[in-house]
Amino acid sequence: MAVALGGNAILQAGQEGTADEQLANVKNACEQIAKLIDSGYEVVVSHGNGPQVGSLLIQHEAGSDEVPPMPLEICGAQTQGQIGYMVQQSLGNVFRELDINKNVLTTVTQVVVNEDDEAFANPTKPVGPFYSEEEAKKAMEEKDENWIEDSGRGWRKVVASPVPQKIVETESIKELIANDNVVVASGGGGIPVVEDENEQLSGVEAVIDKDLATRKLAEEVDADILMILTDVPNVAINFGTPQQENLGILTIAEMEEYQAEGHFGTGSMGPKVQAVVDFVKNGGERAIITSLDQALEAIEGKTGTQICADKDAVNQIA
Numbered sequence: 501m502a503v504a505l506g507g508n509a510i511l512q513a514g515q516e517g518t519a520d521e522q523l524a525n526v527k528n529a530c531e532q533i534a535k536l537i538d539s540g541y542e543v544v545v546s547h548g549n550g551p552q553v554g555s556l557l558i559q560h561e562a563g564s565d566e567v568p569p570m571p572l573e574i575c576g577a578q579t580q581g582q583i584g585y586m587v588q589q590s591l592g593n594v595f596r597e598l599d600i601n602k603n604v605l606t607t608v609t610q611v612v613v614n615e616d617d618e619a620f621a622n623p624t625k626p627v628g629p630f631y632s633e634e635e636a637k638k639a640m641e642e643k644d645e646n647w648i649e650d651s652g653r654g655w656r657k658v659v660a661s662p663v664p665q666k667i668v669e670t671e672s673i674k675e676l677i678a679n680d681n682v683v684v685a686s687g688g689g690g691i692p693v694v695e696d697e698n699e700q701l702s703g704v705e706a707v708i709d710k711d712l713a714t715r716k717l718a719e720e721v722d723a724d725i726l727m728i729l730t731d732v733p734n735v736a737i738n739f740g741t742p743q744q745e746n747l748g749i750l751t752i753a754e755m756e757e758y759q760a761e762g763h764f765g766t767g768s769m770g771p772k773v774q775a776v777v778d779f780v781k782n783g784g785e786r787a788i789i790t791s792l793d794q795a796l797e798a799i800e801g802k803t804g805t806q807i808c809a810d811k812d813a814v815n816q817i818a
C-alpha cells in the first residue's frame with residue numbers, strides 16, 4: 501500500500517506552522533500508519549510539501565544579502581529532508597512503542613519531468629501560506645508571480661507543476677521494501693529533474709504534485725492500494741456550498757462523472773481525484789482519500805472516499 505500525507509494536513513490552515521505543530525500532526529498520522537503496518541499491510545510512505553516549500557522560499561527571499569537564495573528545486577529537496585525526518589523519527593518512535601521490528605528510511609527521491617511540459621508556462625500548484633486577495637494582488641503587481649484563490653481558504657502563490665514521468669530511485673526503493681524497511685519516498689512530489697540524451701539529470705524550478713507522484717510511486721512498487729491522507733475526511737461534490745455532499749465508496753465511472761462536472765479544486769482536490777482514478781484504472785485494487793487521523797477506519801471501509809473498479813468491488817468493501 502502507498503500512503504501519502506498532505507502538506508496542508510501537516511501544516512494546517514489556521515496553525516502558525518511551528519516545528520512543534522507540524523511534528524504533532526505528523527505523529528498523529530504515523531500512529532495510524534503504524535497500526536496499518538501492525539495489522540499486516542506493507543506500506544510505502546510519501547508526503548506533500550506545498551505549505552513548507554512556499555514558506556521556505558519566503559525565508560530565502562527575506563534572507564541576508566550575503567547568502568544567495570536557493571532555487572525552488574533545492575527548496576523542494578530541503579523540505580523532502582525536513583518532512584522525511586519528522587516522519588522517519590515519529591514512525592520509528594511508534595514502532596518502538598508497539599514493538600514493531602522495522603527500520604524507517606527516507607530516500608532523497610528525484611522525479612523526471614518533461615522539459616517541454618506545458619505546466620512551465622501555466623503555473624497551477626499552490627505553495628506557502630494563505631493571504632488576502634489584497635495582499636495577493638499586490639504581490640502579482642509588484643513581482644512577476646502568479647496567485648490563485650485556493651478552495652475558499654485564501655490566496656496562494658502558484659508555481660509550475662509538471663507531470664511526473666519516472667521516479668529515478670525506484671529500484672533502490674523496491675530493494676529497501678523487499679528487505680523489510682518502511683521507506684519514505686518521493687516526498688513533496690519528488691525533486692523535479694529533467695534528463696538529457698546522455699541520461700544526465702539536472703534540477704528544474706517546479707513543485708511536482710505529490711498525489712500524482714505518489715500514484716506513480718504506487719505503480720512502480722506494485723502497490724495494491726493508494727491512500728491519500730489530507731485535511732478533510734471525504735471528497736465532496738458541491739464543495740463549500742449549502743448543497744455539499746460527501747462521497748463514500750464509488751466506482752471509477754461515477755467519480756469520472758463528478759470530475760467532468762468540475763467539482764474538484766485545481767491544485768487541491770483535483771489532482772487527488774485524478775491520482776486515485778488513474779491508479780484504479782491502471783489496475784490498482786482500491787484507492788482512498790480521507791483525513792490524516794482516519795486511515796485505519798478507512799481501510800476497514802468505515803469512512804473516507806474510496807474508488808473501486810466496479811460495483812462488485814464497491815459491494816465487497818461497503
Ligand SMILES: Nc1ncnc2c1ncn2[C@@H]1O[C@H](COP(=O)(O)OP(=O)(O)O)[C@@H](O)[C@H]1O
Pocket residue numbers: 505506507508509510548550651653729730731732734735736737738739763764765767768769770
Ligand atoms: N470537492 C472537494 N471536496 C473536498 N475538498 C476539496 C474539494 N475541492 C477542493 N477541496 C479542498 O482541498 C483541500 C485538500 O487539498 P490540499 O490543500 O491540496 O491538501 P494536502 O496538502 O493535504 O494534499 C481541502 O482542505 C479542501 O479545502
Ligand SMILES: NC(=O)OP(=O)(O)O
Pocket residue numbers: 505506507508547548549550551688689707708709710711
Ligand atoms: N507537492 C505537493 O503536492 O504538496 P502538497 O500535497 O502539500 O500540496
